[in-house]
Amino acid sequence: MARQLFLTQKRIIPVGSHSIKLLILHPLDKSAEKVPGVLWIHGGGYQSGSAKDVFATRALSLVVKFGAVLVAPEYRLSKKHPYPAALHDCYAALLYLKEHADELGVRSDQIMVGGESAGGGMTAALCMLARDRGEVNIAFQMPIYPMLDDRDTPSSRDNHAKNWNTKKNRRAWKRYLREAYGTDLVSCYAAPARCTDYSGLPPCYTYVGDVEPFYCETLDYVKHLREAGVEAEADVYHDWFHAYDIFFPAKKIVREAIARFEEHYKYAAEHYTAPQNG
Numbered sequence: 001m002a003r004q005l006f007l008t009q010k011r012i013i014p015v016g017s018h019s020i021k022l023l024i025l026h027p028l029d030k031s032a033e034k035v036p037g038v039l040w041i042h043g044g045g046y047q048s049g050s051a052k053d054v055f056a057t058r059a060l061s062l063v064v065k066f067g068a069v070l071v072a073p074e075y076r077l078s079k080k081h082p083y084p085a086a087l088h089d090c091y092a093a094l095l096y097l098k099e100h101a102d103e104l105g106v107r108s109d110q111i112m113v114g115g116e117s118a119g120g121g122m123t124a125a126l127c128m129l130a131r132d133r134g135e136v137n138i139a140f141q142m143p144i145y146p147m148l149d150d151r152d153t154p155s156s157r158d159n160h161a162k163n164w165n166t167k168k169n170r171r172a173w174k175r176y177l178r179e180a181y182g183t184d185l186v187s188c189y190a191a192p193a194r195c196t197d198y199s200g201l202p203p204c205y206t207y208v209g210d211v212e213p214f215y216c217e218t219l220d221y222v223k224h225l226r227e228a229g230v231e232a233e234a235d236v237y238h239d240w241f242h243a244y245d246i247f248f249p250a251k252k253i254v255r256e257a258i259a260r261f262e263e264h265y266k267y268a269a270e271h272y273t274a275p276q277n278g
Contacts, residue, residue, distance in 0.1 A: 005064045013064045015092040021074040022093055023051040025060070027067040030105065036068045036139075036269050037097050037106030038173040039126075041090055043117030043243070045147065045164075045172030056143065056246060057116055058261055068112075068263060069104050071097050074207035075122075078176040083190045088177075090122050091129060098136045098276060107188050109273040112140040113202075115205035117164075117214075117243065118172075120146025120206070124221065132199050137274035142265070145208040145242060149193035150186055151178060164242035169213050175187045193217050198228035203272055206266035207257055209240025235260055 009024040027035070040059040041050040051072035054060060056202060060069040073093035094113065101108040102212040113123045120143035130136050149172040152166075157168045170228060174181045177190060188195035204221070204225055208218040225232035237244070245254045 004066050006060075011096070013092060013096050013186030015089050020076070020089045020092070021051065022096065023072040024104070025054070025070040025072075025076070026105070026237075027063055027064045027069070029067075029185075030034040031067055034067075036062075036103050036110040036112055037101060038042040038062055038068050038112045038114060039072045039090070039097055040072050041075070041113070041115030041119035041126075042072065043115065043119045043147075044077070044084055044169065046083075046118045046121075046176040049118070049215070049255055050074065053078050058142075058245075058258065059114065061258070061262060062265060064086055065262065066269065068269075069106050071104075078172075082178045083176050083180075086122065087125060087189055088131070088169055090126055094130065105111050107273075109137075109275040110269065111136065111274065112142065112268065113138055115145065115146075116199070118147045120144050122194060122241060124148060124222060125189045126167045127201050128192060128195055129189050133240075134277065137276055138141065138273040139272045140265075141204045142261075143149075143204065143218075143221070144204050144261075145212065145214050145219055146192075146206065146221065148191065148221055150175065150181060150191040151193070153213075153216040153220075155215040156217070159211075159213045161211045161213070161246070163178040163240040164213055184260045194222065195224070198230060199226045201225060201230050202274065203231040203268065205261070205268070206234040207237060207261065209237050209242065209244050211239055212242040212244075214242065220248050231265070 013020040042053040075089035123143040222234040
């Protein structure tokens with residue numbers, strides 16, 4: 001039997017009149033010192049997926065290799081609960097991470113957020129919401145090939161790549177936004193590409209494939225962050241379709257991409273802090 005390299009906990013937290021589940025991963029060898037706390041948000045076009053997806057994504061190595069504490073929310077999905085349900089759930093999980101930092105062994109000045117695809121889009125949305133509300137400060141964001149723009153972009157307009165394409169993307173956005181889809185009523189907290197002010201957001205690292213729908217919106221997001229004076233970097237991988245790294249984790253280029261991601265996380269853990277107010 002393989003040795004378990006992490007410990008798991010489950011929590012239920014209230015969000016308004018309902019509650020959601022949190023999956024919490026701790027490093028097996030708990031440090032005497034507090035460690036970064038990472039809120040990791042699963043993908044699935046806002047309409048599918050589960051907190052358990054963290055076991056097949058970049059998130060797990062942050063716990064196993066780097067000793068972070070990871071919190072993954074089981075947020076409501078758009079099939080039954082359109083925007084802003086998922087945002088409210090993920091924000092509640094972010095507040096939980098801040099308010100229970102001591103209990104979890106987390107440094108309150110090193111709360112980070114990340115996720116793939118829709119989870120990457122939610123990462124950006126949470127960073128904007130947290131900045132605007134002023135209730136929790138985020139030290140670093142990792143929105144991996146994020147789903148950011150409900151409008152067509154040059155890479156999402158006529159995309160027929162594997163796994164995720166124009167048809168799937170439009171259907172997912174329509175389900176998430178409902179009657180607001182296709183209008184100017186869409187908030188940046190729903191589609192972060194709608195943001196007009198990127199100042200004050202946390203430093204960012206991401207990567208994306210150059211044939212997938214989210215290629216342009218990912219690079220635009222990083223460009224806007226840089227223009228606002230925020231440290232941000234994106235790596236681009238040729239001929240990668242959406243979630244390529246999850247489908248082919250053993251490929252040499254994927255291993256190199258994972259190493260790059262881990263290098264950026266390690267740098268962030270050593271250099272970025274965001275002390276909480278009060």
